[in-house]
Amino acid sequence: MRDIRNILVLTGAGISAESGVATFRGPGGLWEGHRVEDVCTPQALHRDPALVHRFYDARRAQLAGVEPNAAHRALARLDAQWPGALLIVTQNVDDLHERGGAKRLLHMHGELRSALCADCGARRPWEGALPPGSECPACEAEALRPDIVFFGEMPYRMDTIERALAGADLFVSIGTSGAVYPAAGFVQTARYHGAETLELNLEPSEGSVWFAESRMGPAGMLVPEWVEQLLS
Numbered sequence: 001m002r003d004i005r006n007i008l009v010l011t012g013a014g015i016s017a018e019s020g021v022a023t024f025r026g027p028g029g030l031w032e033g034h035r036v037e038d039v040c041t042p043q044a045l046h047r048d049p050a051l052v053h054r055f056y057d058a059r060r061a062q063l064a065g066v067e068p069n070a071a072h073r074a075l076a077r078l079d080a081q082w083p084g085a086l087l088i089v090t091q092n093v094d095d096l097h098e099r100g101g102a103k104r105l106l107h108m109h110g111e112l113r114s115a116l117c118a119d120c121g122a123r124r125p126w127e128g129a130l131p132p133g134s135e136c137p138a139c140e141a142e143a144l145r146p147d148i149v150f151f152g153e154m155p156y157r158m159d160t161i162e163r164a165l166a167g168a169d170l171f172v173s174i175g176t177s178g179a180v181y182p183a184a185g186f187v188q189t190a191r192y193h194g195a196e197t198l199e200l201n202l203e204p205s206e207g208s209v210w211f212a213e214s215r216m217g218p219a220g221m222l223v224p225e226w227v228e229q230l231l232s
Helices: 013-017 042-047 049-065 070-081 096-100 158-167 183-192 219-231
Strands: 007-011 086-090 105-107 110-117 123-125 144-148 170-174 196-201 213-216
Touching: 007 070, 007 158, 007 183, 013 070, 013 219, 042 049, 049 110, 049 144, 070 086, 070 096, 070 219, 086 158, 158 183, 170 183, 170 219, 183 196, 196 219
Parallel strands: 007 086, 007 170, 086 105, 170 196, 196 213
Antiparallel strands: 110 123, 110 144
16 A cells, blocks of 8 residues: 555446436436437437437436435545545546545546537536527537537547556546446556556446456445545
């Protein structure tokens, strides 16, 4: 543990599920009642923008009814107290990490409380409904869309993530399925560069075989225990 200074933490839907945010995969998942192709692709947005906008409006409204849990707060504690480099990369589009207190944070798949201009690429905070045809304040085009990285689009700030992976002494994956790329490949990249690897998950992920250590259980229990161990 004395050799660990730079840490990259990857979080997925499992860390927010304990707060009541529906997960992507599973019987009660976020996409229930909608095929992914109908709400999370550029083609879906072009084909039925009203449906796609309504879908993310509903997800955005649901954020008012959830709160950060012990895992979010533990990562915020790590963020505040860890003296080395730390980057929390989340695949989640909710704002629970921020509300939990994390600062060194990157949303690789976008954010529900943000709007993206499909014309000029400007991003801006957004609350409430986002109807199709909403005007971009930057370029005045009626082209605002949910600031969500759809399937087939490039995640945000991959250059920053790749640099952090290359320099990490420890890579930790929390609550991820290990099925969605490029995030599913981060553990292999971290191992290639010599990092220690740890998985904290409710059950083994599709990428569990790549981790040096896997701990199974609820994120709200495992993450505070790990942070306490690391800081002490």
